[in-house]
Amino acid sequence: MKIGLANATVFDPSSKFHLQTVDILIEDGIIKKIGKGLKGADIDLSGKWVSLGFAELSANFCEPGNEHKEDISSGIEVAVSGGFTDVCVAPDTQPALETKGGIQFVRGKSGKVSLWPIAAVSEELKGENLTEILDLNHNGAVAFSDGVNPIWNTELLLKALQYVQKFEGLIINRPKDVGLSRHAHMHEGAVSTSLGLNGEPSVSEELTIQRDIEILKYAGGRIHFSQISTEKSVDLIKKAKAEGLKVTCDVSINHLLFSDKDLETFDTNYKVDPPLRTSKDRKALIKGLKSGVIDAISTAHQPQDQECKDLEFDLADFGAIGLQTAFAALNSIKDELPLEVSIEKITRGPRTVVGLDQPEIAEGAMAKLAVFDPEEKWTFDKSNNKSKSFNSPFVGKELTGKSLGTINGKITSLEILEHV
Amino acid sequence: MSQLNTKHLLGIKDLTAEEINLIFETADGFKDVLNRPIKKVPSLRDVTVANVFFENSTRTRLSFELAEKRLSADVINFSSSSSSVKKGETLLDTVNNILSMKVDMIVMRHSSPGAPHFLAKHIDANIINAGDGTHEHPTQALLDSFSIREKLGDVAGRKVVIVGDILHSRVALSNIFALQKLGAEVMVCGPATLLPKHISSLGVKVELDIRKALEWCDVANILRIQLERQKMRYFPSLREYSQHYGVNKQLLDTLNKEIVIMHPGPINRGVEITSDVADSDHSIILQQVENGVAVRMAVLYLLAGKKAG
Numbered sequence: 001m002k003i004g005l006a007n008a009t010v011f012d013p014s015s016k017f018h019l020q021t022v023d024i025l026i027e028d029g030i031i032k033k034i035g036k037g038l039k040g041a042d043i044d045l046s047g048k049w050v051s052l053g054f055a056e057l058s059a060n061f062c063e064p065g066n067e068h069k070e071d072i073s074s075g076i077e078v079a080v081s082g083g084f085t086d087v088c089v090a091p092d093t094q095p096a097l098e099t100k101g102g103i104q105f106v107r108g109k110s111g112k113v114s115l116w117p118i119a120a121v122s123e124e125l126k127g128e129n130l131t132e133i134l135d136l137n138h139n140g141a142v143a144f145s146d147g148v149n150p151i152w153n154t155e156l157l158l159k160a161l162q163y164v165q166k167f168e169g170l171i172i173n174r175p176k177d178v179g180l181s182r183h184a185h186m187h188e189g190a191v192s193t194s195l196g197l198n199g200e201p202s203v204s205e206e207l208t209i210q211r212d213i214e215i216l217k218y219a220g221g222r223i224h225f226s227q228i229s230t231e232k233s234v235d236l237i238k239k240a241k242a243e244g245l246k247v248t249c250d251v252s253i254n255h256l257l258f259s260d261k262d263l264e265t266f267d268t269n270y271k272v273d274p275p276l277r278t279s280k281d282r283k284a285l286i287k288g289l290k291s292g293v294i295d296a297i298s299t300a301h302q303p304q305d306q307e308c309k310d311l312e313f314d315l316a317d318f319g320a321i322g323l324q325t326a327f328a329a330l331n332s333i334k335d336e337l338p339l340e341v342s343i344e345k346i347t348r349g350p351r352t353v354v355g356l357d358q359p360e361i362a363e364g365a366m367a368k369l370a371v372f373d374p375e376e377k378w379t380f381d382k383s384n385n386k387s388k389s390f391n392s393p394f395v396g397k398e399l400t401g402k403s404l405g406t407i408n409g410k411i412t413s414l415e416i417l418e419h420v
Numbered sequence: 421m422s423q424l425n426t427k428h429l430l431g432i433k434d435l436t437a438e439e440i441n442l443i444f445e446t447a448d449g450f451k452d453v454l455n456r457p458i459k460k461v462p463s464l465r466d467v468t469v470a471n472v473f474f475e476n477s478t479r480t481r482l483s484f485e486l487a488e489k490r491l492s493a494d495v496i497n498f499s500s501s502s503s504s505v506k507k508g509e510t511l512l513d514t515v516n517n518i519l520s521m522k523v524d525m526i527v528m529r530h531s532s533p534g535a536p537h538f539l540a541k542h543i544d545a546n547i548i549n550a551g552d553g554t555h556e557h558p559t560q561a562l563l564d565s566f567s568i569r570e571k572l573g574d575v576a577g578r579k580v581v582i583v584g585d586i587l588h589s590r591v592a593l594s595n596i597f598a599l600q601k602l603g604a605e606v607m608v609c610g611p612a613t614l615l616p617k618h619i620s621s622l623g624v625k626v627e628l629d630i631r632k633a634l635e636w637c638d639v640a641n642i643l644r645i646q647l648e649r650q651k652m653r654y655f656p657s658l659r660e661y662s663q664h665y666g667v668n669k670q671l672l673d674t675l676n677k678e679i680v681i682m683h684p685g686p687i688n689r690g691v692e693i694t695s696d697v698a699d700s701d702h703s704i705i706l707q708q709v710e711n712g713v714a715v716r717m718a719v720l721y722l723l724a725g726k727k728a729g
Contacts, residue, residue, distance in 0.1 A: 189618050193616045193617075193619055193621060196553055196556065266533075266534030312538055313533060
């Protein structure tokens with residue numbers, strides 16, 4: 001199958017075609033030719049951008065167990081609508097992603113979007129016994145984590161870091177101290193004090209990062225910190241990297257845009273985990289991306305249905321969906337965080353962390369592309385929401401910039417490209 | 421100013437000093453009414469108020485009910501000790517059921533901070549927050565400031581210390597907001613484990629020594645120590661609390677001045693306050709209760725007018 005894109009502006013800082021307007025011919029999922037005035041380039045993308053397909057480090061697609069919130073099919077549609085060609089699927093489903101069958105099930109659903117299962121590191125995510133890590137890796141698990149549950153058990157963390165060294169595997173932890181975060185509904189600070197809500201102090205995260213770094217020094221291996229949220233976390237990871245430790249980290253888009261002040265109206269769509277921190281932390285996270293300390297950006301896609309969100313604040317569950325609005329969100333902060341950085345951190349960044357092949361916008365490369373209209377204004381509402389859930393801080397907001405579709409190898413999501 | 425800018429009373433945070441003073445001036449009028457032989461006025465005739473209490477309360481519920489009845493409102497009461505329902509009938513279901521019976525105003529107490537704010541996003545009726553978890557208790561703060569104003573003539577410039585369990589207290593938070601808006605200086609005093617870590621971000625002074633706090637203040641508002649908290653190891657024993665943070669006559673006698681003693685009730689006599697202090701001339705604890713009715717009448721009256729307007 002042949003596809004010809006015409007007059008597309010390449011947005012890929014690592015490509016020699018960056019910011020050039022070119023035609024791109026794709027045949028059987030491979031980029032055959034890039035140039036000007038190419039024959040067969042019949043899809044006019046004037047004013048549109050073509051970037052590498054976005055990659056998500058950890059999205060929860062809720063299947064099995066909570067298919068009423070999201071399932072893999074709906075999750076794929078959401079991902080495509082956000083410009084994602086690759087998604088690492090979080091293990092905290094019910095039951096957890098911890099068997100060979102579970103891993104194969106997820107991988108078998110790959111299509112418009114390539115799915116990369118992250119397997120549970122502990123049985124039932126309880127932090128007590130290791131899962132069959134070697135078998136899970138053999139069947140395609142790209143990393144091991146307990147999802148939103150922190151690996152609280154230091155003995156298990158140590159053994160996991162040792163055990164995965166056979167295949168240079170990656171352990172992902174959500175840095176959070178169980179004791180210091182118990183009963184917490186937001187960041188502990190001036191805002192939580194004035195709202196009378198129990199907060200999680202920053203030290204909960206920082207303590208765990210310090211702990212894990214010490215364990216990593218002792219055990220060896222590789223660790224990735226998922227969704228760091230504080231200024232000091234950035235400093236700690238910077239130091240660890242300077243010492244040559246194999247440490248990586250990501251930040252969620254929510255933490256780049258919002259702060260605890262956004263919770264002042266008790267809007268549960270801003271109730272996420274880790275909690276939104278202060279604006280000082282937010283700025284430090286942006287700086288951490290620019291300086292290279294933070295390796296990747298995640299949307300932290302975590303669907304929750306109305307019954308779990310439209311509630312009193314302390315009863316509502318954590319999480320927000322984010323795949324569909326990723327580009328618009330990053331576009332909204334481009335003055336603080338240039339798109340050259342943020343797009344790199346959501347395309348190459350996640351792939352480097354989990355060790356996926358790096359696509360390129362180059363002749364002979366596999367086509368993993370996303371098409372964007374950087375100018376399109378749209379309002380995120382129920383009519384255009386692709387997720388089964390609608391728990392987003394962007395509900396009802398006017399956004400600028402929209403994904404128009406993806407090309408993932410041989411699969412072109414043409415139904416979205418049709419209206420170009 | 422003759423009316424409030426808001427149709428709900430969710431918290432002191434949302435009020436301006438001007439609005440608080442309007443409530444006080446309105447309450448002055450109602451206090452006069454309450455001292456007449458016929459204590460009832462027709463202001464809220466044909467207005468139905470539901471007192472919806474998801475947490476135990478004696479005095480706040482009684483005070484609201486009395487205020488509503490003095491204003492000739494029709495009153496219904498709903499109490500449920502099992503708040504916090506996630507599955508099954510939710511808060512919104514419960515309140516919508518009550519509203520279907522043509523209720524105009526909701527007075528709600530709930531254990532979740534922000535519960536009345538959540539409700540306000542979904543329903544049309546006026547909502548008065550009668551305490552939401554550890555967040556706010558606006559009418560208590562209004563009646564406290566009203567009582568200080570009555571006793572000392574003015575709130576502005578006064579030094580008020582709030583003593584005790586600040587961490588779990590909606591009374592403390594609402595009092596801090598109200599007193600600051602009215603121009604008072606506020607200090608909190610208690611064991612550090614009962615003071616929110618970031619409390620000074622609200623612009624209050626923090627003092628761990630009760631004697632120093634009392635020496636500083638004009639008014640001491642002493643909060644109830646909730647005995648069940650003791651199990652959670654916020655302090656070692658009631659005995660030690662009462663020795664180091666309890667307000668007793670001996671301690672007050674050593675001060676070179678008289679201070680006003682307040683307590684939102686119910687009192688644990690001999691724990692946070694001794695009887696000889698609670699019952700002394702310096703104490704305005706019973707005046708607070710009396711003023712509570714007038715202040716709540718004022719709030720109900722102004723919000724009902726808001727709806728009609």
